[in-house]
Amino acid sequence: MAAPALVALAPGSRDPRTTRTVTALVAEVKAQRPDLKVERAFLHTRPELEAVVGRLVKAGHDEIVVVPLTLTDTAGTAAETAAAVEAAGAAHPGVQVRATAPLGLEACFLEVLDVRMREALSASRVRELDALVLAAAGTSDPLANQAVARLARLWGTHHKLPVTAAYATSAPPATGEAVRAFRAEGRRHIAVASLFLAPGPLTDRAAELALEAGAIAVAEPLGAHPEVARTVLARYAVGAVELVPV
Structure with a gap:
């Protein structure tokens, strides 16, 4: 049985530096877990979550874990993420799409x-x-x-x-x-x-x-550091376990 796919969901931004950083972070996640299907998506800017989930479903994935790439968990961001995940799931009945806790502010x-x-x-x-x-x-x-x-x-x-x-x-x-x-x-x-x-x-x-x-x-922002990628994978691991039927 294939592991659930991972979608790293970043806040929407039209700044190309943001896109490059998220792309590099996803590449680092893939390097650490080459066995996983890992994609990136953005809130309100392309590629949006629903489109990415659609591609994954066409490729045969029926379990998808979404990891929000936000450092602070605000009510507004959480609501936007929940709405995007709900819409993506509703568009594909029978497919499990679950959001994890955001990256947060880890001591690491x-x-x-x-x-x-x-x-x-x-x-x-x-x-x-x-x-x-x-x-x-x-x-x-x-x-x-x-x-x-x-x-x-x-x-x-x-x-x-x-x-x-x-x-x-x-x-x-x-x-x-x-x-x-x-x-x-x-x-x-x-x-x-x-x-x-x-x-x-x-x-x-x-x-x-x-x-x-x-x-x-x-100093520059955190960026695509291996420690950030490990945190993404830690959030994914919790989400993947929650998809397992009890």
Whole structure:
């Protein structure tokens, strides 16, 4: 019996960098599990989930696990994902289409943040740090923002440096405000990490504000790192088990 197919479902974006990153992440997932059928889909932009599921059904798959590629589980995103999965399933009676929990904010992503930060510091020839800012998308959901703040504190404890969470939308502080607050304390070597999966308009704006405020380096988003791919496969494994009849 073939294993369920895996569809990595990303938020819709017309930014080609997002598409390239998701494509690279799916390639990394395939490299780790070459036995699986793995596809990518996007919310509201092509290829959309229903079309991808249709192709999988034509290829003979009747069990499909959808892994949302979102780092924060907001009510709006969760509702959009649920609607897309429901529509895809309804279009193909007899086919099981199940969504897993999103990627979320795993502690293992701190290792990826470290990799991206080392790359940024090397490119900027920076050898000294006295503060860090963890930039995330932000949301109107305070619980989601609190989860980012907790991850920031954990990262700061690991590096024995003060860390502030900053948000690109919906909630203060913005990255520029966070950098200026540290500079007001007398800190001058402040770097910014990007807690985003892929680059896009939000990461561009966060980086611009941070550099204008005096940040010495801004790291790239998580991207198609093997640790992110392993998290995708961990979510898939749970979803695949839930498809097994009790």
